[in-house]
Amino acid sequence: MKGYKLILCAVCAFVTVVAAVTAVVIFRNEIIEFFVDLKDKVDIKKFRRNGEYEDYADM
Numbered sequence: 001m002k003g004y005k006l007i008l009c010a011v012c013a014f015v016t017v018v019a020a021v022t023a024v025v026i027f028r029n030e031i032i033e034f035f036v037d038l039k040d041k042v043d044i045k046k047f048r049r050n051g052e053y054e055d056y057a058d059m
Contacts, residue, residue: 024031
């Protein structure tokens with residue numbers, strides 16, 4: 001019975017890994033867009049905090 005549970009857990013772990021990889025492959029573009037938007041938001045907030053260089057924003 002112990003061996004059966006171990007095999008079942010291994011199969012479930014394998015299926016979980018395959019599902020995660022499949023989701024990343026399918027939603028690759030959406031994931032990239034999310035992180036690009038997140039990076040843009042962080043960059044905007046970073047520049048807003050630093051008022052010292054506002055005059056040089058057009059360079």
